[in-house]
Amino acid sequence: MDEISIGLIGFGTIGSGVVQILKENQAILEARTGFRIKLKRIADLDIHTDRGVSFDESILTTDAYQIIRDPEISIVIELMGGCEPARTFITEAIRNGKSVVTANKALLAEHGLEVFETARENSTDIAFEAAVAGGIPILRSLREGLIANKFDKILAILNGTCNFILSEMTDNPGASFNETLQRAQKLGYAETDPTLDIEGIDSAHKLVLVLALTHGIHATLQNIHVEGITRIDPFDLVMAREFSYKIKLLAMIIRHGTKVEVRLHPTMIPQNHPLAQVDGVFNGIFLRGDMVGDQLFYGRGAGREPTASAVIADVIELIRNRRLGKAGRVPPLGYPGHLASADSVLDMNEVVTNYYIRIQAIDRPGVLSRIAGIMADHNISIHSVVQKRRDRSGAGAVPVVFITHSAKEADVQKARQKIGNLDVVDAPPAIIRIEDEDLD
Amino acid sequence: MDEISIGLIGFGTIGSGVVQILKENQAILEARTGFRIKLKRIADLDIHTDRGVSFDESILTTDAYQIIRDPEISIVIELMGGCEPARTFITEAIRNGKSVVTANKALLAEHGLEVFETARENSTDIAFEAAVAGGIPILRSLREGLIANKFDKILAILNGTCNFILSEMTDNPGASFNETLQRAQKLGYAETDPTLDIEGIDSAHKLVLVLALTHGIHATLQNIHVEGITRIDPFDLVMAREFSYKIKLLAMIIRHGTKVEVRLHPTMIPQNHPLAQVDGVFNGIFLRGDMVGDQLFYGRGAGREPTASAVIADVIELIRNRRLGKAGRVPPLGYPGHLASADSVLDMNEVVTNYYIRIQAIDRPGVLSRIAGIMADHNISIHSVVQKRRDRSGAGAVPVVFITHSAKEADVQKARQKIGNLDVVDAPPAIIRIEDEDLD
Numbered sequence: 001m002d003e004i005s006i007g008l009i010g011f012g013t014i015g016s017g018v019v020q021i022l023k024e025n026q027a028i029l030e031a032r033t034g035f036r037i038k039l040k041r042i043a044d045l046d047i048h049t050d051r052g053v054s055f056d057e058s059i060l061t062t063d064a065y066q067i068i069r070d071p072e073i074s075i076v077i078e079l080m081g082g083c084e085p086a087r088t089f090i091t092e093a094i095r096n097g098k099s100v101v102t103a104n105k106a107l108l109a110e111h112g113l114e115v116f117e118t119a120r121e122n123s124t125d126i127a128f129e130a131a132v133a134g135g136i137p138i139l140r141s142l143r144e145g146l147i148a149n150k151f152d153k154i155l156a157i158l159n160g161t162c163n164f165i166l167s168e169m170t171d172n173p174g175a176s177f178n179e180t181l182q183r184a185q186k187l188g189y190a191e192t193d194p195t196l197d198i199e200g201i202d203s204a205h206k207l208v209l210v211l212a213l214t215h216g217i218h219a220t221l222q223n224i225h226v227e228g229i230t231r232i233d234p235f236d237l238v239m240a241r242e243f244s245y246k247i248k249l250l251a252m253i254i255r256h257g258t259k260v261e262v263r264l265h266p267t268m269i270p271q272n273h274p275l276a277q278v279d280g281v282f283n284g285i286f287l288r289g290d291m292v293g294d295q296l297f298y299g300r301g302a303g304r305e306p307t308a309s310a311v312i313a314d315v316i317e318l319i320r321n322r323r324l325g326k327a328g329r330v331p332p333l334g335y336p337g338h339l340a341s342a343d344s345v346l347d348m349n350e351v352v353t354n355y356y357i358r359i360q361a362i363d364r365p366g367v368l369s370r371i372a373g374i375m376a377d378h379n380i381s382i383h384s385v386v387q388k389r390r391d392r393s394g395a396g397a398v399p400v401v402f403i404t405h406s407a408k409e410a411d412v413q414k415a416r417q418k419i420g421n422l423d424v425v426d427a428p429p430a431i432i433r434i435e436d437e438d439l440d
Numbered sequence: 441m442d443e444i445s446i447g448l449i450g451f452g453t454i455g456s457g458v459v460q461i462l463k464e465n466q467a468i469l470e471a472r473t474g475f476r477i478k479l480k481r482i483a484d485l486d487i488h489t490d491r492g493v494s495f496d497e498s499i500l501t502t503d504a505y506q507i508i509r510d511p512e513i514s515i516v517i518e519l520m521g522g523c524e525p526a527r528t529f530i531t532e533a534i535r536n537g538k539s540v541v542t543a544n545k546a547l548l549a550e551h552g553l554e555v556f557e558t559a560r561e562n563s564t565d566i567a568f569e570a571a572v573a574g575g576i577p578i579l580r581s582l583r584e585g586l587i588a589n590k591f592d593k594i595l596a597i598l599n600g601t602c603n604f605i606l607s608e609m610t611d612n613p614g615a616s617f618n619e620t621l622q623r624a625q626k627l628g629y630a631e632t633d634p635t636l637d638i639e640g641i642d643s644a645h646k647l648v649l650v651l652a653l654t655h656g657i658h659a660t661l662q663n664i665h666v667e668g669i670t671r672i673d674p675f676d677l678v679m680a681r682e683f684s685y686k687i688k689l690l691a692m693i694i695r696h697g698t699k700v701e702v703r704l705h706p707t708m709i710p711q712n713h714p715l716a717q718v719d720g721v722f723n724g725i726f727l728r729g730d731m732v733g734d735q736l737f738y739g740r741g742a743g744r745e746p747t748a749s750a751v752i753a754d755v756i757e758l759i760r761n762r763r764l765g766k767a768g769r770v771p772p773l774g775y776p777g778h779l780a781s782a783d784s785v786l787d788m789n790e791v792v793t794n795y796y797i798r799i800q801a802i803d804r805p806g807v808l809s810r811i812a813g814i815m816a817d818h819n820i821s822i823h824s825v826v827q828k829r830r831d832r833s834g835a836g837a838v839p840v841v842f843i844t845h846s847a848k849e850a851d852v853q854k855a856r857q858k859i860g861n862l863d864v865v866d867a868p869p870a871i872i873r874i875e876d877e878d879l880d
Contacts, residue, residue: 021588021731031656032587034771129585135732137585145569145577147472148461148752216471274738277717291461291749292575292739298714299735309731312588324764331472 002035004319007067009089010079011044011060014103014130016051017308018077023055033316035323041067068093075318077311078102087111094122099318099327101311103130109205113218125327127314132206133158133283135306136299137313142213142287143330149289151214154253155269155435158206160281160302161190161197162229162249166237166266167279170246174234189281199228200249204264207251214253215260217344225348227265236358236432239386239401240268243356246276247432259346268356268434349410354383354434357404357412359419360397360426367424368400374422378415381405383439397426405440442475444759447507449529450520451484451500454543454570456491457748458517463495473756475763481507508533515758517751518542527551534558534566539758539767541751543570549645553658556772565767567754572646573598573723575746576739577753582653582727583770589729591654594693595709595875598646600721600742601630601637602669602689606677606706607719610686614674629721639668640689644704647691654693655700657784665788667705676798676872679826679841680708683796686716687872699786708796708874789850794823794874797844797852799859800837800866807864808840814862818855821845823879837866845880 008015022029022039030036040059047060067073068089076093078100080086086107090100095118102108108115108128119126129139133156142151157163161184168180181198184190196202204226212218229249240247245268254261269276274296278284283301288294300306321329361367368387375382383403404412412431420428448455462469462479470476480499487500507513508529516533518540520526526547530540535558542548548555548568559566569579573596582591597603601624608620621638624630636642644666652658669689680687685708694701709716714736718724723741728734740746761769801807808827815822823843844852852871860868 017731025588025590025731028590029588032771135586135729136735137581140585141577141581144757145580145753146575146749147756148465148469148749150465150468274717277714289575289749291457291465291745293743293746295576295737295739297735297737300733303733305731306733309586309588309729313585316587317584320769321764324761324769329760329764329769331474 001030003038004035004074005038005040005072006075006077006315007040007070007073008042008077008079009064009067010081011042011046011051012079013304014307014311015042015044015079016053017304018079018311019051019053019055021305021308021312023053029312029316033319035319037315037319040073041070043067064089068096068098073098074322075099075101075315077315078104079311080104081106083107083110087115090115091118094118094124097122097124099125099322101127101314101318103128103307103311105131105202105205105209109208110220112209112212120328123327125318125321127318128209129314130307130310132209133285133297133299134301134303135309136283136285136297136301137310138285138297139209139213141297142210146289146292149291150255151253151287152255152290153288154210154214154251154285155275156207156210156251156285157248157275157278157283158251158301159197159203159249160283160300161194162203163278163283164189164281165198166229166232166247166249169232169234169237170241173238176234177230177232198230200226200264203249203251207253207262207264210251211253211260211262215255215344217260217342219262219342219345223262223342223345225263225265229266231430232266233358233430235399236356236430239356239358242386243268243403244271245269245434245436246271248275248278250275250435252435256346258344260344261346261351263348263351266432268432268436270436270438349408349413351409352406353409354436354439355402355404355407355412356432356434357402357416358430359400359402361400362424363398364424370422370424371400371419374415374418375402375404378411380407380411380415403434441470443478444475444514445478445480445512446515446517446755447480447510447513448482448517448519449484449504449507450518451482451486451491452519453744454747454751455482455484455519456493457744458519458751459491459493459495461745461748461752463493469752469756473759475759477755477759480513481510483507504529508536508538513538514762515539515541515755517755518544519751520544521546523547523550527555530555531558534562534564537562537564539565539762541567541754541758543568543747543751545571545642545645545649549648550660552649552652559772560768563767565758565761566772567758568649569754570747570750572649573725573737573739574741574743575749576723576725576737576741577750578725578737579649579653581737582650586729586732589731590695591693591727592695592730593728594650594654594725595715596647596650596691596725597688597715597718597723598691598741599637599643599689600723600740601634602643603718603723604629604721605638606669606672606687606689609672609674609677610681613678616674617670617672638670640666640704643689643691647693647702647704650691651693651700651702655695655784657700657782659702659782659785663702663782663785665703665705669706671870672706673798673870675839676796676870679796679798682826683708683843684711685709685874685876686711688715688718690715690875692875696786698784700784701786701791703788703791706872708872708876710876710878789848789853791849792846793849794876794879795842795844795847795852796872796874797842797856798870799840799842801840802864803838804864810862810864811840811859814855814858815842815844818851820847820851820855843874843879
């Protein structure tokens with residue numbers, strides 16, 4: 001049986017999962033592929049911590065170049081994360097003719113074009129299924145299985161930490177964002193420094209990759225609206241339930257002819273939407289193809305074994321390509337030629353959607369009329385309004401919640417500022433966008 | 441730009457969808473692949489009916505051999521269905537060095553080994569994503585994206601006709617199977633002769649293919665338990681709801697070490713199971729991989745454009761393989777070598793699961809005790825029992841419903857026969873198996 005040598009750079013959680021799967025499922029992998037994968041070397045700065053997997057420890061090294069420069073190794077797995085030195089290592093590996101498997105969404109979202117171009121010049125492949133939605137085979141589904149479709153709409157829950165926090169806040173009315181975050185940290189579902197997750201950066205990196213694969217548009221975080229979940233108030237979740245909605249942090253790509261809406265923010269979706277059932281640390285991708293119609297992919301978007309499962313699937317794909325003697329069977333970003341310009345991304349100000357607007361207003365005659373007047377001045381038509389006295393009796397301000405008909409983002413932002421400046425209003429209104437096809 | 445000539449045999453609904461997509465999405469397909477697909481010829485016995493798509497009608501022929509023997513054509517799409525002459529056409533095309541895309545689950549389930557062996561001998565590829573779950577890219581996900589996993593459990597709704605009928609019967613309490621079937625026929629969701637769908641044959645063919653891909657076991661319909669939905673009584677759906685279940689026709693593959701349960705029958709699943717939300721004509725595949733955990737794939741499992749979308753994805757994959765100069769990049773049935781013997785399928789009599797048992801019994805003292813006694817004699821332990829008087833007042837027999845703890849199929853069948861022979865019982869008890877992990 002053919003033996004193919006591979007190397008692993010970055011021996012953290014996912015790296016340990018790769019070692020575990022190669023060992024535990026060796027027999028079935030060999031039966032399915034007809035070749036043997038030999039993990040020849042593992043590089044990490046820390047080669048002493050016990051990772052809870054058993055393997056020949058003599059393959060450990062602190063020097064990544066023992067992998068990058070080893071002519072026997074044909075596939076390099078990069079699981080360090082971060083931009084440097086991952087970028088240098090990957091680039092060097094490619095220049096040495098190796099194919100690369102990575103889960104590094106930050107690197108690919110920020111320097112993908114350059115890395116892919118280097119791979120093309122050197123006739124090697126880069127695969128990165130593990131970078132988006134962990135164990136769910138969504139990238140190869142978008143890039144290959146659904147290749148005959150224009151993607152009219154993609155709505156995706158791509159960050160398990162945020163989805164866990166929002167699910168918990170939904171199930172425990174009144175629980176604040178901060179206490180729920182702490183709970184997630186205790187359970188190991190949130191990092192000690194959770195910024196990348198809760199501010200939406202991690203999801204946005206994944207969104208950039210999905211956008212490139214599905215629309216051939218290479219955007220950066222600067223081209224798209226990115227908003228995390230830190231400003232969600234427990235009251236918003238209570239109201240969401242009253243309106244039969246759930247709040248999810250959604251990565252959204254919506255096509256309008258040649259322009260595409262690309263945005264990442266907390267979103268209210270109907271409770272009967274397929275994504276509304278995607279709770280806890282799970283990820284879900286809902287898509288509408290012009291030919292296939294609606295589809296949902298659901299599964300674990302993070303974690304040691306699920307993510308390692310995606311890494312190994314990529315390793316096998318790249319080995320298969322190399323055995324055919326050729327890389328580039330499938331263009332890594334979905335389009336072989338030039339990517340469309342980021343100009344195709346619709347300006348956020350031009351986005352038209354429905355809004356949930358929460359305002360803390362003094363309970364006094366005429367206030368509602370002044371607020372509604374400002375909305376009317378900005379072409380914002382109101383679908384429904386609810387005024388509630390919160391449990392904090394005695395407080396002067398009460399929350400008033402509006403659901404709007406379709407309105408333009410620029411108008412809503414202007415109205416938001418004007419309303420926030422009213423003397424009878426506590427703070428700038430809180431806004432959560434709504435994705436509800438039954439609302440006009 | 442390279443131009444690759446393909447031919448289409450069978451110009452029915454899906455064939456028209458293929459023509460439509462190649463035309464409507466030509467630009468995006470070319471951008472994504474870097475080559476042009478030229479549909480050079482279409483063969484069908486009927487070349488006169490208007491299919492609602494516009495194309496150069498001079499490519500129509502009644503002679504399939506104008507495709508099979510055309511040296512310019514490298515890919516043949518077979519969409520005739522049925523075993524003959526499809527088998528002969530496919531075999532001839534392969535012998536002429538062509539790669540084949542087909543949606544013909546009946547042919548592959550019954551003669552797959554032979555067809556795949558012919559392809560191997562002739563170094564060509566066969567792809568059949570469209571044969572299972574229409575537009576959902578489930579086969580390539582199982583075969584490639586999830587290749588690092590042992591599949592512990594697969595539960596799948598693979599027939600839209602049956603799922604539509606069961607969904608309708610659930611939503612319209614009291615509606616009989618026959619009247620719902622007629623409704624489905626009127627809406628175009630069921631064929632004039634619906635036998636293959638409602639008797640479970642169509643789902644079973646798909647199950648055979650999924651079993652081969654995931655476990656390397658080539659079974660036939662004779663090796664597996666196949667049961668359709670024709671015996672579902674409206675009352676069962678009412679009871680299902682009371683127990684917080686839904687009834688779905690499930691294709692099931694459950695691994696127990698080296699043995700695998702393979703069965704296709706109506707199944708009660710908890711209302712909060714991911715598959716319980718898969719309603720109407722939609723298909724859904726729930727799977728549990730030993731590494732990825734639980735996943736769900738949801739989408740349209742039939743219909744012109746969704747199925748044609750899968751056909752075209754396969755065409756592109758096979759063209760890519762041929763451009764690399766080699767077929768067999770991915771073994772068509774998931775395993776390159778010998779398939780496991782069908783002996784690996786657990787005898788249905790050995791299956792252990794939970795049961796819903798409905799008995800029409802005369803309402804008379806001692807009857808329940810006699811029935812319960814027979815169950816006890818056969819090691820069937822009762823989890824709950826409900827006795828209801830139906831709306832037909834005055835009738836002598838009332839339905840009694842049992843939910844069992846885990847019991848063995850052989851025992852349940854023996855008890856079923858004995859209970860059916862009781863003079864106080866109207867007919868053999870009706871049995872619906874339950875898939876509920878919270879039930880012991």
